[in-house]
Amino acid sequence: MAVLPNSRLLRFIEQAMHLARRAVARYSSKFSKRRYTLHQHIVLLCLKVRNNTTYRTLLDELIEMPRIRRAINLDELPSPSTLCKAFNRLDMAVWRVLLNLSVTLFPTNGVVGIDASGVDRSHASKHHQANEADDSAAEVTLLVDTRSNAILDVHVTTARKHDSQIAPSLIKRNTGEVAILPGDKGYDDQKVRALARETGVRPLIKHCEFSSLLKAWNARLDADLYGQRSKNETVNSRIKRKYGAFVRSRHWWKQFRELVVGYLTHNIDKAL
Structure with missing residues (x-):
């Protein structure tokens, strides 16, 4: 044979x-x-x-x-x-180490998109969520390398946080890995821009167009680089189609781990 x-x-x-x-x-x-x-x-x-x-x-x-x-x-x-x-x-720390190691399987270019997406938690038993928020979805923010579609880092929360409040922790954790950070108007915050520049990151974030000056600044953005942030949406769509659009675990801390395992699995599968 x-x-x-x-x-x-x-x-x-x-x-x-x-x-x-x-x-x-x-x-x-x-x-x-x-x-x-x-x-x-x-x-x-x-x-x-x-x-x-x-x-x-x-x-x-x-x-x-x-x-x-x-x-x-x-x-x-x-x-x-x-x-x-x-x-x-x-522990979550183990899965984060594994996620970081999985990024070494890819060639990266430093252009890293940031975007958030919702993940359904409604499949988990409500009996075990008595002390948690009533929200049926977790907000997941991903850093995605635009060359390889590898996930560099992830932030998960069930609280109602604005995107601009989540971005700083991801930027700080990935100093040296990110050179250019494309993001939509949800990350339009001067503190986010200032922190990015302090850590050597070029923020490519659209302004909320409250004036003609802000509209002009948006028009000057590098369209090709900014367009790379669509890779985040591609990755989110692929993960939900392949591994499911919801989490099975009952407790929030296990749901967070389950999501990180899914992103690790995506990186390994993508590296093949």
Whole structure:
């Protein structure tokens, strides 16, 4: 029988395993039962998001995937509750490190668009959201490299914050990664512009046209560079179509992690 080529799914698994090995130790502590590694947990959680499925369905599919199991040295399948507990234990900081590492898989050009989008939370049980805001959507702000469509950073909130209040934290976290920052009128704030310039970033943000002078300034914007911000909308659309337009988790902190795992999965898949 001819040797089968590596499928895109297998290459995804191998790349996710490579990033996991760079990001975390093999086990969470010296007291670990060492039945499964953190690397295996991370890869399986990414695969769950990539397949847009549940824990039980994922594990059922893995029964018929011997090459995938061999790629991550998985001799025995974990239970759904084991994967769920692993997701609870892996801090947001771990997923952010993995997201940052995934950006190294791409050539970048420093032109990074910023834009916000809503993600539906209404599929999660309302019983477990009693102490949370009544909003049925989370606001997600992405920094997207316009050359590779890779996601550099993400900010998630359920509060009613204006775009100009979110942008500063993203700019500060990515000093040195962003050279030009195209953004729409939602980021038209002098504090945002001043902070960007202080950190060596050229803000390419449209002004709200309250006067003829502001209209003239908008007309002088580099149309080609500013038009690159449409890549954010492309990325948002692709993620919602491939991985779902809503989050499944019940608690807000797990919903935030689920979103970051989705953006990590997008980067790995895009790198292939």
